Amino acid sequence: MTGTCVVDLDAVRANTERVRATAGAEVMSVVKADAYGHGAVPCARAALAGGATWLGVATIEEALALRAAGISAPVLALLTVTAGAPVGPAVAAGVDLPAGSPREVTLAAAAAQEAGRPARLHLELDTGMSRGGARTGPDWEDLVTAALKAQAGGEVEVVGAWSHLVEDDPHHPTTSAQAAAFLDGLATAGRLGLGPVLRHLGKSTSALARGDLGFDLVRCGLATYGLSPVDDRTAAELGLRAAMTLRAPVALTKRVPAGTGVGYGHRHTTDRETGLALVPLGYADGIPRAAADRAEVLLGGARRRIAGTVCMDQLVVEVGDDAVEVGEPVLLFGPGDQGEPTAQEWAQAAGTISYEIVTRVGARVPRCHVGTAGR
Numbered sequence: 195m196t197g198t199c200v201v202d203l204d205a206v207r208a209n210t211e212r213v214r215a216t217a218g219a220e221v222m223s224v225v226k227a228d229a230y231g232h233g234a235v236p237c238a239r240a241a242l243a244g245g246a247t248w249l250g251v252a253t254i255e256e257a258l259a260l261r262a263a264g265i266s267a268p269v270l271a272l273l274t275v276t277a278g279a280p281v282g283p284a285v286a287a288g289v290d291l292p293a294g295s296p297r298e299v300t301l302a303a304a305a306a307q308e309a310g311r312p313a314r315l316h317l318e319l320d321t322g323m324s325r326g327g328a329r330t331g332p333d334w335e336d337l338v339t340a341a342l343k344a345q346a347g348g349e350v351e352v353v354g355a356w357s358h359l360v361e362d363d364p365h366h367p368t369t370s371a372q373a374a375a376f377l378d379g380l381a382t383a384g385r386l387g388l389g390p391v392l393r394h395l396g397k398s399t400s401a402l403a404r405g406d407l408g409f410d411l412v413r414c415g416l417a418t419y420g421l422s423p424v425d426d427r428t429a430a431e432l433g434l435r436a437a438m439t440l441r442a443p444v445a446l447t448k449r450v451p452a453g454t455g456v457g458y459g460h461r462h463t464t465d466r467e468t469g470l471a472l473v474p475l476g477y478a479d480g481i482p483r484a485a486a487d488r489a490e491v492l493l494g495g496a497r498r499r500i501a502g503t504v505c506m507d508q509l510v511v512e513v514g515d516d517a518v519e520v521g522e523p524v525l526l527f528g529p530g531d532q533g534e535p536t537a538q539e540w541a542q543a544a545g546t547i548s549y550e551i552v553t554r555v556g557a558r559v560p561r562c563h564v565g566t567a568g569r
């Protein structure tokens with residue numbers, strides 16, 4: 195007996211429709227890291243059914259897995275590290291690649307010769323993230339110049355120009371500064387001879403709040419899965435619905451007297467005679483150990499706090515005098531309709547972000563896709 199991760203594909207479709215309506219641009223649904231734990235292939239199909247026209251992943255391997263599943267929509271492997279990656283197969287499969295330095299252009303051009311077709315590149319400008327991409331100024335000019343030279347030689351096709359936002363607050367001054375730097379970089383590229391390309395800067399936060407930052411395409415991950423990317427607004431307030439529900443059946447119940455220590459280190463001690471219920475999910479399944487004693491689950495119509503530590507494979511909750519049966523469902527998190535906690539609440543309890551809560555649900559928890567979107 196273990197847990198199940200139920201993923202509602204109709205919610206993925208509806209969330210994509212919602213983002214499409216507010217973004218003021220086309221939508222690239224980001225399905226990296228197995229669609230933030232939700233299952234890349236079914237979620238990609240559901241997002242495409244909801245109006246997404248692009249898919250984004252982190253690595254070439256993730257992009258090739260979408261192609262192997264028969265998905266032919268444009269795919270950009272956003273966080274490709276070209277060294278050692280199967281760049282040739284990516285070019286051959288029509289996977290778009292980022293380029294943040296002349297060296298990456300050279301590698302893509304070499305792969306294009308191997309593949310017998312031009313490499314499709316999105317030039318990345320670092321407007322403040324200090325992660326991938328060429329810094330504004332001479333580095334960006336060198337990148338654009340190298341890409342245009344390779345394009346003239348027929349080895350690459352420059353498809354896009356992009357940058358990534360630092361802040362989750364779409365109205366933060368840094369966001370505005372980045373948008374200005376992006377426009378500036380686009381103007382520079384135009385002066386150097388780059389024709390019209392797809393411009394993309396935004397992510398979930400900006401897609402929901404700043405239609406003016408949409409440019410041609412927004413790269414939207416978290417909102418696709420129905421989670422709020424900001425602390426001060428719930429998913430429901432943003433018109434989103436969480437796609438993932440994590441649940442498990444009660445594995446065992448027992449009655450214990452007052453003063454019973456529970457779990458490793460007896461981090462919890464009962465203060466009266468009470469019932470305990472054993473839940474077969476632990477940190478190996480992605481339940482954050484840091485949420486012990488704080489996070490809650492829904493069981494038997496009531497919220498129950500985790501008693502003691504989260505173990506590798508199990509956790510325990512106190513149920514008092516309530517009648518709880520073995521096999522009864524425990525909801526760890528979900529959209530919240532039935533009173534269960536959300537991934538955002540778990541994130542707050544664990545001192546992290548909801549991205550991490552859903553993405554870390556472990557490989558041994560089977561994904562059960564429900565709904566009809568994209569099927």
Ligand SMILES: *Cc1c(COP(=O)(O)O)cnc(C)c1O
Pocket residue numbers: 224226272273358396397398399413414415416417423
């Ligand atoms: C993951 C990622 C995104 C998606 O971000 P969300 O906040 O989940 O919408 C967009 N762009 C890049 C470059 C990313 O790595």
